[in-house]
Amino acid sequence: MKNPITQLIIAVFFLSILNHQVISQELPIPGQLIITEFMSNPSAVSDSKGEWFEVFNTSDKTLLLNGMIISDNGSNSHTINSDQDILIGPGVYLIFARSEETSENGGISSDYIYSNFTLGNSEDEIVISLPDETVIDQITYTADWPLYSGASCELSPAFDFSLENNDWQHWHPAVDTYGQGDLGTPGKENSISSFIYMLDKLEEFEVFPNPTTGPLFVRIRTMEAEEVKISLINVLGQRIPLFEQRVAGSLFIPLTLDQIDIGIYWLEVCTGETRSWQKIIHQ
Numbered sequence: 642m643k644n645p646i647t648q649l650i651i652a653v654f655f656l657s658i659l660n661h662q663v664i665s666q667e668l669p670i671p672g673q674l675i676i677t678e679f680m681s682n683p684s685a686v687s688d689s690k691g692e693w694f695e696v697f698n699t700s701d702k703t704l705l706l707n708g709m710i711i712s713d714n715g716s717n718s719h720t721i722n723s724d725q726d727i728l729i730g731p732g733v734y735l736i737f738a739r740s741e742e743t744s745e746n747g748g749i750s751s752d753y754i755y756s757n758f759t760l761g762n763s764e765d766e767i768v769i770s771l772p773d774e775t776v777i778d779q780i781t782y783t784a785d786w787p788l789y790s791g792a793s794c795e796l797s798p799a800f801d802f803s804l805e806n807n808d809w810q811h812w813h814p815a816v817d818t819y820g821q822g823d824l825g826t827p828g829k830e831n832s833i834s835s836f837i838y839m840l841d842k843l844e845e846f847e848v849f850p851n852p853t854t855g856p857l858f859v860r861i862r863t864m865e866a867e868e869v870k871i872s873l874i875n876v877l878g879q880r881i882p883l884f885e886q887r888v889a890g891s892l893f894i895p896l897t898l899d900q901i902d903i904g905i906y907w908l909e910v911c912t913g914e915t916r917s918w919q920k921i922i923h924q
């Protein structure tokens with residue numbers, strides 16, 4: 642048996658090889674790090690503790706974030722600064738938050754805590770850039786975006802990362818609940834995907850705002866002329882018809898749930914033989 646010193650030297654040798662071979666860390670280039678979700682207006686906790694945003698590594702590399710800058714177009718600016726490497730693995734989500742205390746941040750598990758950076762409730766920017774000011778990703782949200790108190794704003798999980806994410810039409814209010822009751826999917830795939838079962842004849846199926854207090858807008862696009870029926874299905878499986886018309890191409894349909902009881906429903910769109918659903922919260 643080898644003595645402990647020899648064993649230690651061998652261990653260190655193999656660890657250093659592992660380190661060099663397995664972990665190659667580098668700063669991202671544009672397109673590799675994408676803002677996928679932000680909570681600008683928490684309801685369960687104060688904004689000063691409960692704001693956060695999520696980024697996703699679209700690349701096949703582990704990215705090193707130390708030294709990068711989080712800023713807006715005003716005076717907010719924070720340089721990522723830590724004694725430890727702030728790393729994000731390939732296909733991994735990372736949460737930047739204002740507080741690491743789960744009792745005060747709404748119940749999220751954070752990866753990095755920033756300062757001097759706040760998220761306006763009706764408009765603001767999130768700009769992530771390299772120390773040389775190369776912008777890696779940015780969004781500028783305005784009143785056009787689906788911003789609601791107590792719900793994060795999520796990039797559609799069906800989003801094609803080669804496109805520009807700074808467009809409100811790709812964003813939705815979150816549906817899933819986290820921590821102390823606000824809606825969002827911090828650190829996880831965005832919630833809309835769990836509720837969209839899109840079938841081949843519907844090219845586009847968006848419903849907003851969700852949750853809603855009454856008004857509901859449905860945007861669909863069909864590949865060919867189809868008889869489209871839209872219904873709500875309640876938790877008992879009862880179907881409430883809302884709309885029926887022959888449609889071809891894009892259609893924007895305003896609906897109202899004013900006469901419908903408060904609760905959780907599935908919004909069903911029938912096109913010809915196929916059906917698609919999204920979960921709707923009427924509050």
Ligand SMILES: [Ca+2]
Nearest residue numbers: 681688760762
């Ligand atoms: Ca805020």
Ligand SMILES: [Ca+2]
Nearest residue numbers: 713717759765
């Ligand atoms: Ca700001």
Ligand SMILES: [Ca+2]
Nearest residue numbers: 826829830831
């Ligand atoms: Ca998420």
